[in-house]
Amino acid sequence: MPNRDAYHHGDLRRTLLAAARDLIAERGVGAVSLRELARRAGVSHAAPAHHFTDKAGLFTALAVEGYGLLGDTLAAASADAGAPPAPVGGLALLRELGVRYVRFALAHPAHFDVMFRPELCRETTELAAARERTERLLRAAVPGGPTGPRAEVYSLAAWSAAHGFATLWRDGSLSPDRDGADPEELFLAAADTLFAPAPAGP
């Protein structure tokens, strides 16, 4: 009934994705229902199905969008660092990617939530491709390059640290006492501890 003319051509899909993003950010992924999204978009309860097939389809689309955004920011940092010849081989780029990873998770909580929940998504080739792009970018930032002997382990270590921090912060597991602190600074402090030599005592 409402806004009959506004839709029926074009941006319902985008509208629904935006509504899902907001709803997840507000009340968590569990509060998402196709009908509620339809209500917010002013369409009938079955309209979303024609764009996403399924609830899983909607989450999958959100996840793909999320991997796209994350990939973009990681690629931008890699491009910046790749231009000057100097710092390649060091940890500067990997560090920067870690910060951006964390920043992304906090700035786009809804996307991040959905990206790492395989039970919510359908494993499409599109999703796999988007995910692989992220992995490639991480592996390419490793000291020694993506083909170096330690590339695997190094990128895995960095990814784990960034992902773990982002996840723990996101779900409130470590905020009680660290509330008010700036998560990015906190992550950098932790990351620098990680990749620094073991302390022999000051």
Added chain:
Amino acid sequence: MPNRDAYHHGDLRRTLLAAARDLIAERGVGAVSLRELARRAGVSHAAPAHHFTDKAGLFTALAVEGYGLLGDTLAAASADAGAPPAPVGGLALLRELGVRYVRFALAHPAHFDVMFRPELCRETTELAAARERTERLLRAAVPGGPTGPRAEVYSLAAWSAAHGFATLWRDGSLSPDRDGADPEELFLAAADTLFAPAPAGP
């Protein structure tokens, strides 16, 4: 109707928790419904509510159980390492706790799944206490002790790495190419890379 005599005294709560654990491990947390659990336990559809109040109550109970199990294995390692006077101050204990953290996540996927999903649980004092125990154990394992200047950052770094690895492995984000590898060994390799001096190139 079925098994009228077996229940009605005692272990329905335990039975339901076990059923939930199995169901989550089999089909994911999304497949859990109180009614399905009731069906598996052979009781009526409303019986679970009397033990957990709520679906959130069930997940909360599972999470508390999970934190208990995790805390036990971390505490055991800490006790072992605390007895001999020597290795305190080194990274050996923290490393061991990391492995045990990862091992727990892989051995008890259902518990682990629920423990870090605040939107599924109710924040009871019991849950908070169980979680804080874990945090205390991690912080106590840091080189320099839980009151040292770097305790915060160090435990946070280690926790992030272990949690991130466990999470990524668990949801299949890094299995495609690393399938078949032993996750514990992989984690140790990554962890040792993390806390080792930065490579100057061999």
Added chain:
DNA sequence: CCCGCATCTTGCCATTGACAAGATCGCACG
């Protein structure tokens, strides 16, 4: 001009979570 297709709607059904009211059992207490 008309047909086809994408888009959206209406109607429907099984499942679920939650609640209310009643049944059944054990146990303490008189």
Added chain:
DNA sequence: CGTGCGATCTTGTCAATGGCAAGATGCGGG
């Protein structure tokens, strides 16, 4: 011994949801 109370479980019910089917609507190409 029996009686009443509370814990445990059942039956009945309701609104909300996901998903399917069938129909309406409107745009663009033949």
